[in-house]
Amino acid sequence: MADSTTKSTFNVGVIGYGLSATIFHIPFITITPSFKLHSILQRDPANSALSAPRDHPDVKHFTTLDQFLDDAALDVVIITTPPQTHFSFAQKALQAGKHVLVEKPFVPTMSEADALINLAKEKGRLICVYQNRRWDSDFLTVQKLLAGGNKLGRIVEFETHFDRFRLEKPTSWKGSLGIDQGGSALYDLGTHLIDQIYVLFGMPRGVFATLSSQRDGLLVGPQNPNLDPDSFTVQLSYDNGLIACARAAVASAEVHQPRFRIRGTKGSYRKVGLDTQEPQLKAGMKTSDANFGREGAEWNGKLTLVDGNGNTQEQDCPNVEPETYSKIYELFGQAIIQNREQDVPVPASQARDVLQIIEAAKESARSRREVQLS
Known part of the structure; x- marks a missing residue:
């Protein structure tokens, strides 16, 4: 493979051809100037509901990993398969001299x-982890609120939610893969929510978690240490007194599901409803559409500020201008051009930190005590 510093466009190959590849990756690969969709690995397209050769006849198609990775023209590998495959696929891709982007977890x-x-x-290659929800417009709005000159003052409580009413277990790996293989809601949704807290506040001092199966009415604990949770509350504590909670539930019957709630010494912010990009992509909206990533005014967050006399005033807080999930690809392309790990938008070292928090949450739920992080 040519030295990345001599190239400005890189051939991208995608492993897997399910929802992740078709909705979250390929639409953004095709609009990123530094990337070109080059190949797709789908083991059995003839017997799959989605067929990569049918949908993308102008790119290369493979059914075996070795042949896919042996292609000398391939520069970057995107791994969109279930979590238990990520390590072996990423390891082989790096050994073959490819840069790698791995789906979460x-x-x-x-x-x-x-x-x-x-x-x-060792191989001089870069890894990026697909924490696309760092580019949710509501999260970017939260980042702006908490940036220099923080309107809310010192933050004392922070909540980030993915709550839904879904009493039927998914038929995909998300409903069958065990927690020790990277399955369950803790790894699926928890990875996103804990990552958002990590981006804002860094590593916590302590982790206390309650993991449960709301569908079955069971808690993870000494009697059920290996239960695969569909819901969770993970509480992170910080030395400055901040308590940050990541929460997800499958038995939340709400018209306007909670998303963020932040309390500070000068005010508060609350937001309902999930970022629009995922439902827009699933509905077939193009990334070039002028409304892509934009919410209606009825979904505006609410900002409450306290003046010097102790009076409170609530106001609408619209989301910032959307950057969209295209940003993670744009930044990863730039990092590869420069071959600089510090430019990777979500480096593997940060994903490892989030895994440390997740492993502490599992230990906490099983022992029912707070786990301290060094």
Whole structure:
């Protein structure tokens, strides 16, 4: 493979051809100037509901990993398969000299994350983890609120939610893959929510978690240590007194589901409803549409500020101008051009930190005590 610093456009190959590839990756690969969709690995397109050769006849198609990785023209590998495959696929891609972007959750364990980080350094290649929800417009709005000159003062409580009313278990890997293989709501949705807290506040001092199956009416604990949770509350504590909670539920019957709630010494912010990009993409909206990533005014957040006399005033807080999920691809392309790990938008080292929090949450739920992080 040519030295990345001599190229400005890179051939991208996608492993897997399900919802992740078709909705969250390929639409953005095709609009990123530094990337070109080059190949797709789908093991059995003839017997799949989605067929990569039918949908993308102008790119290369493979059914085996070795042949896919043996293509000398391939520069970047995108891994969109279920979590238990991520480590082996990423390891083989790095060994073949490819840069790698891995869907979340990165890998099931910290030890696997460390092994891939070390291998990438050895091979001089970059790993990015697809934490696309760092580019949700509501989260970008929260980041702006909490930036320099914070309108809300010192933050004392922070909540980030993915709550739904879904009493039927998914038929995909999300409903069957065990927690120790990177399955369950903790790895699926928790990875996003904990990552958002990590981006804002860094590593916590302590982790206390309640993991449950609301569908079955069971808690993870000493009697059910290996239960696969569909719901969770993960509470992160910080030395400055901040309590940050990541929460997800499947038995939440709300018209306007909670998304963010933030309390500070000068005010508060609350937001309902999920970012629009996922439902827009699933509905077939093009990333070039003028309304892509934009919410209606009825979904505006609410900002309450306290003046010097202790009076409160509530106002609408619209989302900031959307950057959309295209940003993670744009930034990763730039990082590859420069071959600089510090430019990777979501480096594997940060994903490893989030895995440390997740592993502490599992330990906390099983022991029913707070776990301290060094």
